[in-house]
Amino acid sequence: MSRIAPxxxxxxxxxxxxxxxxxxxxxxxxxxxxAIDYLLYxxxxxxxxxxxxxxxxxxxxxxxxxxxxxxxxxxxxxAVLPLAMRDADRDLHSxxxxxxDSRVQALADLRGVTIGFGAIDSPQATLIxxxxxxxxxxxxxxxxxxxxxxxxxxxxHGDHIGGERDAASALVRGEIDATWxxxxxxRAFADEGTLPAGASRIVATTGAFDHCNMTVxxxxxQEATQRFGxxxxxxxWNDARVRxxxxxxxxxxxxxxxxxxxxxxxRAVTDEAFYDDQGRIVEPAYRY
Amino acid sequence: xxxxxxxSSPLIDIESLGFDAGAHLLVxxxxxxxxxxxxxxxxxxxxxxxxxxxxxxxxxxxxxxxxAGEGGRFAVIDRDHRYGRWRDAQQTGHSDPLVAEAVxxxxxxxxxxxxxxxxxxxxxxxxAFRLDQKREVWSExxxxxxxxxxAAQWNPDEAIDWSVPFELPAPxxxxxxxxxxxxxxNENAALVVPARFLGQLHPHYREIQxxxxxxxxxxxxxxxxxxxxxxxxxxxxxxxxxxxxxxxKTLLDEPDFSVASFLLSVMGEGxxxxxLQFLQSHAPDRLTRQIxxxxxxxxxxxVALGMSHLLYRLKxxxxxxxxxAHAVEQRHGAxxxxxxxxxxxxxxxxxxxxxxxTPAAVARGYAKVQTxxxxxxxxxxxxxxxLGFGQAQARQLAALHTRNFM
Numbered sequence: 001m002s003r004i005a006p007x008x009x010x011x012x013x014x015x016x017x018x019x020x021x022x023x024x025x026x027x028x029x030x031x032x033x034x035a036i037d038y039l040l041y042x043x044x045x046x047x048x049x050x051x052x053x054x055x056x057x058x059x060x061x062x063x064x065x066x067x068x069x070x071x072x073x074x075x076x077x078x079a080v081l082p083l084a085m086r087d088a089d090r091d092l093h094s095x096x097x098x099x100x101d102s103r104v105q106a107l108a109d110l111r112g113v114t115i116g117f118g119a120i121d122s123p124q125a126t127l128i129x130x131x132x133x134x135x136x137x138x139x140x141x142x143x144x145x146x147x148x149x150x151x152x153x154x155x156x157h158g159d160h161i162g163g164e165r166d167a168a169s170a171l172v173r174g175e176i177d178a179t180w181x182x183x184x185x186x187r188a189f190a191d192e193g194t195l196p197a198g199a200s201r202i203v204a205t206t207g208a209f210d211h212c213n214m215t216v217x218x219x220x221x222q223e224a225t226q227r228f229g230x231x232x233x234x235x236x237w238n239d240a241r242v243r244x245x246x247x248x249x250x251x252x253x254x255x256x257x258x259x260x261x262x263x264x265x266x267r268a269v270t271d272e273a274f275y276d277d278q279g280r281i282v283e284p285a286y287r288y
Numbered sequence: 289x290x291x292x293x294x295x296s297s298p299l300i301d302i303e304s305l306g307f308d309a310g311a312h313l314l315v316x317x318x319x320x321x322x323x324x325x326x327x328x329x330x331x332x333x334x335x336x337x338x339x340x341x342x343x344x345x346x347x348x349x350x351x352x353x354x355x356a357g358e359g360g361r362f363a364v365i366d367r368d369h370r371y372g373r374w375r376d377a378q379q380t381g382h383s384d385p386l387v388a389e390a391v392x393x394x395x396x397x398x399x400x401x402x403x404x405x406x407x408x409x410x411x412x413x414x415x416a417f418r419l420d421q422k423r424e425v426w427s428e429x430x431x432x433x434x435x436x437x438x439a440a441q442w443n444p445d446e447a448i449d450w451s452v453p454f455e456l457p458a459p460x461x462x463x464x465x466x467x468x469x470x471x472x473x474n475e476n477a478a479l480v481v482p483a484r485f486l487g488q489l490h491p492h493y494r495e496i497q498x499x500x501x502x503x504x505x506x507x508x509x510x511x512x513x514x515x516x517x518x519x520x521x522x523x524x525x526x527x528x529x530x531x532x533x534x535x536x537k538t539l540l541d542e543p544d545f546s547v548a549s550f551l552l553s554v555m556g557e558g559x560x561x562x563x564l565q566f567l568q569s570h571a572p573d574r575l576t577r578q579i580x581x582x583x584x585x586x587x588x589x590x591v592a593l594g595m596s597h598l599l600y601r602l603k604x605x606x607x608x609x610x611x612x613a614h615a616v617e618q619r620h621g622a623x624x625x626x627x628x629x630x631x632x633x634x635x636x637x638x639x640x641x642x643x644x645x646t647p648a649a650v651a652r653g654y655a656k657v658q659t660x661x662x663x664x665x666x667x668x669x670x671x672x673x674x675l676g677f678g679q680a681q682a683r684q685l686a687a688l689h690t691r692n693f694m
Binding site: 189 | 306307309334335336338339340342343344346347349373376409410411
């Protein structure tokens with residue numbers, strides 16, 4: 001008896017819940033007649049490379065992984081496609097936070113201070129913030145201010161928020177003068193008590209950027225892509241059986257993927273020399 | 289002031305309150321107050337409030353648009369009705385048991401641990417509470433009995449005068465220790481049986497849950513004071529017989545709530561009330577008499593709960609009566625090969641009632657214990673008749689009750 005080979009999906013195991021999420025998705029798709037299976041990677045770099053080795057049809061990619069995949073594809077004369085994204089992935093912002101009593105009121109006041117960043121490969125807490133300071137404030141790390149990185153779990157592209165939390169704690173303790181975090185974490189850190197209410201203040205906000213997307217690998221048949229995308233977008237938060245899965249993955253609904261929300265990160269990756277234009281890793285301090 | 293134009297789109301000012309300090313609460317409550325078709329306008333002054341508001345709304349599934357106004361930018365939020373977490377929520381009866389349909393005939397596994405009357409989100413996990421049928425567990429006056437129990441709780445250190453002076457002849461003190469040893473063993477059963485059902489009872493039946501819980505607490509206190517009486521003069525607990533434990537084990541082995549209530553509360557604890565009243569009247573020292581009086585009062589409530597439950601269930605299910613009768617017969621059969629009440633307990637009761645080891649005193653004590661036995665059987669008979677058993681069957685079943693009393 002022949003068995004149709006499942007469509008393989010790649011995801012990065014940044015936390016144990018990742019297994020729960022994709023097991024749930026696999027079962028949900030199976031009930032609807034589409035066989036999918038998943039491969040878990042310990043880091044996004046290997047996952048992106050697997051997209052070009054033919055190992056996986058789809059990859060649940062971080063924004064930085066998307067940049068790399070699209071650069072590699074371009075260099076190889078192939079194409080990757082952002083099939084879908086969460087409603088929670090669109091038009092995000094990161095904020096620069098200082099202590100309430102800080103003398104810092106604007107970007108210009110940041111000269112000479114120490115600013116906290118997240119993991120070296122975090123789009124929201126490192127790369128886009130570096131870019132914001134460079135282009136909006138004319139400030140370059142190491143020259144105009146001291147950058148202190150709070151590196152947790154390289155290769156996870158900042159999915160693990162531990163770096164941002166460590167930086168927030170360091171801000172409260174007075175070890176750094178300012179720190180970056182994605183807006184959602186600002187409230188999460190307040191809710192959990194890491195940032196005492198009223199003890200901090202937002203002093204700058206980045207432009208809008210998109211986060212993860214479900215990236216189609218080169219050469220995946222159009223029909224399979226279509227079927228997978230349609231089913232994904234039909235997942236209904238109002239369905240009590242699906243809701244726990246969507247809540248674990250942090251979304252209310254799946255939206256069509258788009259590639260025009262990554263301009264800030266594109267520029268940051270080039271200016272901060274993280275990948276080259278062919279998607280090769282050039283940041284020497286990056287470990288994963 | 290609210291103008292008509294504004295009333296179709298209310299405006300709130302979160303001022304300088306940040307989303308790191310609870311601003312979302314103002315927005316949430318304002319959204320909850322919207323009528324269908326309305327949107328909410330929000331202005332704020334905290335640095336970065338716009339981005340934080342957008343983030344919060346995205347997480348909640350609300351669409352945000354920005355508009356320019358006289359005082360600056362304000363947000364317009366549409367409440368998106370697609371995202372109804374509570375749309376298929378289940379209503380779990382009502383908290384007041386007297387309201388119509390407050391207590392469900394069958395409690396859904398998915399109601400889980402929710403307060404009765406709460407709305408439970410669809411997709412909540414299912415809990416395996418075995419006792420989820422009202423008719424299997426309910427009692428009309430459980431709430432009253434619980435309230436009485438709460439009001440009647442006593443602190444052993446305050447309710448009992450442990451310093452009351454007394455010296456008993458050594459054999460009499462030993463008899464008291466033996467009785468207390470027996471009581472602890474029986475109260476262990478009286479604690480474990482309701483405690484086991486408590487863990488299987490659906491919390492929807494809150495009044496029963498509370499009544500069982502305080503019953504368990506009562507028994508824990510009894511075990512404490514009986515143990516303290518054993519140790520009062522420096523003794524260790526005395527003898528525990530195989531027959532006594534076999535009798536109690538049949539209570540623990542009974543899986544049916546009603547049958548177990550019948551055997552434990554109506555037959556066993558009912559008999560125990562008579563025994564404790566006997567000790568209250570005839571124990572040789574004031575300390576033991578005080579302890580027996582307080583414990584008897586609690587046990588009477590336990591009997592009332594069991595009776596009340598059985599009367600409730602028998603009303604709609606008269607056939608249960610034959611199962612109850614069968615349970616007594618079966619238990620009697622199972623225990624026929626055991627010694628029943630241990631000799632030491634029987635003799636100790638005589639000695640306690642006698643107060644001293646003289647022929648005249650022992651004769652008095654023996655007569656009192658004979659009366660006790662008759663009163664115990666009469667009590668069982670009376671309760672069985674109240675449960676609707678015919679006189680002849682009640683007489684027969686009362687006599688078949690375990691010789692171990694409990």
